[in-house]
Amino acid sequence: MKLCLAFPNKNRYSETFIHNHLSYLKPALSLSGGWRPYRTEDGHSIIRMPLAEPIRVGIKRGLPSLYPAFYTHFLTRFLNENRPDVLLAEYGPTGCAVMAACRKANVPLVVHFHGFDAVEKETIRQYGAQYRQLFAQAQAIVAVSNDMAEQLVRLGADPAKVHRNPYGVETGLFTGAEPAKAEKIIVAVGRFTAKKAPQLTIRAFDKVLDRHPDARLVMIGDGELFESCQTLVNELQLKYAVQLLGVKPAAEIAEWHRKARLFAQHSLVNPANGDSEGTPNTVLEASAAGLPIVSTRHAGIKEAVDHGKTGFLVEEGDVQGMAAYMVQLLEEPELAGEMGRNARQKMINEYEMSARIQELNRILETYQRT
Secondary structure (H helix, E strand, O other), X not given: OOEEEEXXXXXXXXXXXXXXXXXXXXXXXXXXXXXXXXXXXXOOEOOOOOOHHHHHHHHHHHOOOOHHXXXXXXXXXXXXXXXXXXXXXXXXXXXXXXXXXXHHHOOOEEEEOOOHHHXXXXXXXXXXXXXXXHHHHOOEEEEOOHHHHHHHHHXXXXXXXXXXXXXXXXXXXXXXXXXXXXXOEEEEEOOOOHHHOHHHHHHHHHHHHHHOOOOEEEEEXXXXXXXXXXXXXXXXXXXXOEEEEEOOOHHHHHHHXXXXXXXXXXXXXXXXXXXXXXXXXXXXXXXXXXXXXEEEOOOOHHHHOXXXXXXXXXOOOOHHHHHHHHHHHHHOHHHHHHHHHHHHHHHHHHHEHHHHHHHHHHHHHHOOOO
């Protein structure tokens, strides 16, 4: 199968799921560079003409209504020249951008939704009508959770085309946690953004300190709420107990898993714009490492965490409940160890990277050009 993978962001650290698709699917062709991806893996533009980049930027900025047709012309030519058997578009807006060229070049299109693209209010307003065309043309639509699959059907997708395939996790890399023996370290990993509500994790931890003043919270990641969370830590006088480490590589994150008692994340629907998670890789990685999870009944987390068996789940916004479960796991290290072992086994059984990639590859092969 000659696969073309189209995705918007080449260097965004948080999109590990796309980096995994590139690494494991090994597409023969890849395109990146915004919602209308136009740069090949080696950085060359598919828009081949004198002064190509100034003309592309000029049309995009000065004559935006003409840019879709301009882009479609060159993408169609690229697809006709390279003849991929199937194109996988990462995110709904990418699918909308490439569907006309796929249709003209007779290339089967599979669209992979990831989170905001299925729920965020402005995205749905902007792309709703195009989504219906996309759903009609696409051979298959991939969702990472049952919640997302149901949402795509509500938006107009044919249920027969929607395939649930959660993200995978490398259980060989994320391993080795021993929460029953660990210090009272709570680790949180993820972008500091509204739908991950890092400020609520901090507020829950503040309540934990009433019972366990020797506990520590280690938060890894960056984002638009990072500075406000730093301010909150200072206001609550938690600098002695909370570390905001910024972005760290996977190997260092895995090392923190091995030091921790539990993993915490307070994901919720962003009330301002309706944005929500798909299935957070951070929860899968911590589970694979062998940590119990304290999180929320939100999106794919409800499927990745079995309440009372691999961790604890609270309703979105329930800071007191989150704190209570953190305290319970700090006070019952044997329970933390048992839940962590269950969490790792669940990842091996249901979320192992090789199995999830194999399923995605099966979907692509089913609908490739014959």
